[in-house]
Amino acid sequence: MADCLFCRVLSGELPSKIVHQDERCVAIEDKFPQAPVHLLVMPRRHFESLNEASDADRDLLGHLLLVARRVAESKGVSSSGYRVLTNVGADGGQSVPHLHFHVLGGKKLGPKLVG
DSSP states (O other): OTTOHHHHHHHTSSOOOEEEEOSSEEEEEOSSOSSSEEEEEEESSOOSSGGGOOGGGHHHHHHHHHHHHHHHHHTTOTTTOEEEEOOOTTTTTOOSSSOOEEEEESSOOOSOOOO
């Protein structure tokens, strides 16, 4: 989708700091980090949010979570702990309409959620 910020990142039109990429997804460093480690894991295929995923997407969704674990390990936060979350819709705090998972760590995380 030409007007989707993350689709533009995925196509290489917009620069990003890639920490992982494969045929199904890309993980990048967040440009506005909320923690010392703040990565975004997104599928190459456009989904507006988790609401658009179906049972047929089970393998892809599992892959995204396993990549979240791998990038947390690669950034050295797997043993101390990290948070993985996705925002869905305006009330859920979603600001970019492309499914993505936040991976946050590198400090003690409080109850405040990423906006």
